[in-house]
Amino acid sequence: MPETQNLTRRALLGTSLASLAPLPFLPDRARSATMGSMGHDDSQCAATGKGLVPPVPGPTRRLTIAWNESAVCTAAVPVAKAKGFFARYNIDVDYVNFAGATDQLLEALSTGKADGAPGMALRWLKPLQQGFDVKLVAGLHAGCMYLLAPPNGGIKQLADLRGKTVGVTDIGGPDRNFFSIRLKEAGIDPESDVQWRQYPADLLPVALQRGDVQAITDGDPFSYLQKRQFGLAEIDSNMRGEWAHIACCVIGLRGSLIRDEPAVAAAVTRAILDAGAWLACNPDEAGRIFKPYAAKASAEDIAQMIRIQGHHHQTLGSAFRDDIVRYADALKQIGVFRPSLDTSRYAQRVTQDLLAA
Numbered sequence: 001m002p003e004t005q006n007l008t009r010r011a012l013l014g015t016s017l018a019s020l021a022p023l024p025f026l027p028d029r030a031r032s033a034t035m036g037s038m039g040h041d042d043s044q045c046a047a048t049g050k051g052l053v054p055p056v057p058g059p060t061r062r063l064t065i066a067w068n069e070s071a072v073c074t075a076a077v078p079v080a081k082a083k084g085f086f087a088r089y090n091i092d093v094d095y096v097n098f099a100g101a102t103d104q105l106l107e108a109l110s111t112g113k114a115d116g117a118p119g120m121a122l123r124w125l126k127p128l129q130q131g132f133d134v135k136l137v138a139g140l141h142a143g144c145m146y147l148l149a150p151p152n153g154g155i156k157q158l159a160d161l162r163g164k165t166v167g168v169t170d171i172g173g174p175d176r177n178f179f180s181i182r183l184k185e186a187g188i189d190p191e192s193d194v195q196w197r198q199y200p201a202d203l204l205p206v207a208l209q210r211g212d213v214q215a216i217t218d219g220d221p222f223s224y225l226q227k228r229q230f231g232l233a234e235i236d237s238n239m240r241g242e243w244a245h246i247a248c249c250v251i252g253l254r255g256s257l258i259r260d261e262p263a264v265a266a267a268v269t270r271a272i273l274d275a276g277a278w279l280a281c282n283p284d285e286a287g288r289i290f291k292p293y294a295a296k297a298s299a300e301d302i303a304q305m306i307r308i309q310g311h312h313h314q315t316l317g318s319a320f321r322d323d324i325v326r327y328a329d330a331l332k333q334i335g336v337f338r339p340s341l342d343t344s345r346y347a348q349r350v351t352q353d354l355l356a357a
Contacts, residue, residue: 047314048273055088056267061091061267063094063116064113065096066095066097067095070293070294071144071219071220071221072219072221072290072309073144073219075279075302075306076140079278080093083275083278085271091267091271107132110134115268118249118251120249121139121247121250122174122248124252125328133256134252134253135252135253135258136324137251137252138272138316139249139316140249141247141248141276142238142246142247142310143308144219144249145217146217146237147179147182147216147235148216148217148227148233148234149208153214154214156233157186161183165196165197165215166216166217167204167207167208168196168199168216168218169204170198178238178243181333190334201222204216205232220305247315247320253352265354269355270355276314277312277314284300287300287304287305317355320353325346328347
């Protein structure tokens, strides 16, 4: 594996972000035909699945949801509370902002410090091999990761990254894994043909303009805002090709909740999916709801991010397990999972179908 290099915030701030002249602005191009065919209409405003879920009987059930409140891809969580989707199922939710290591989050779920969490499939799948008492119960949406580069920097497609360096916020993060998968699909070895360097999210454009990296990856709101501010071109994303139809973010619940209170587990899952379907068709109001959690983005910015992301795409049951198998097979190809892993058996072990019709 190529040597990775971390550049400290102090060293990078020797070149102030504020002093950098923006790269020439590049207007947003039309989305791919695949994405265009997935535009929002009335048929996409209902959550996936046919099974009816009744409200939790008895007193209102209080639950704790852990989430990364700065990530727009988790917008269904505050929307579910603000628009009464949790209340519809007789659930009241407390939030815990959690931006730490995935192992710590899964441990919090396993031990009952939290009852559930949204998260990125490519961040959770490897740690789940350790046997945490957590089940993935649904695919919440598709698409929220981007590979960006200067429009005049010579990188127009994935093949142009051979011999180049890519900046990421986490060497083991989901965007690093996803774009490694994409490079492998393009015939490029993501370990020997490309180098990866880690930076804080707000310093990725600094590293790009210094020439320390030739492309950067991240998710919203950072990618959307940096693309606009610095005139960056979108080289790739997980809203292209088959990946636009595969869940990017998932819902995970503690195993003991599923075993001991299956009705509660089904209700909270349905509430979050309902909220996700609603925000896909109401991005402007959803943007206003999420605005307090994204200080650097306007409500209008957030609404546009929601439109671009695949919040209309949700998966359950066998379709969701197929998504997990697809990811696990891809992770085998880039060396994250061992070649001998039975991905179908693995997907069966880490998923749970709570909303079978």
